[in-house]
Amino acid sequence: MSDLKFKCPNCGYHRLTEVMANVTVSTELENLYINDPMVAEPEYGDNERHGGGYILRFQCSNCKWVFRKDGENNPITSYADLAIWLKKRKMVTDDWEEAE
């Protein structure tokens, strides 16, 4: 079991966001409001599914500060690299050992 204790280096906020690209989202419609066909407005149900896509970056939910691998300019795009980044800064408690 791990426990996330992220603290943004830029603003100190405690939540982070996964940003994905090329995701297909499908959502069930509850209703459709039509006063004028040109501005028909859907009411969505809770049943949202998404598939495909890839991780573009992880960022602070507040200030949008982007996680980058140490010594690199590219954003972190995998949970493995995110876990290593967090563990180095003791922002996650864990019971696994990092391979050298």
Ligand SMILES: [Zn+2]
């Ligand atoms: Zn922040």
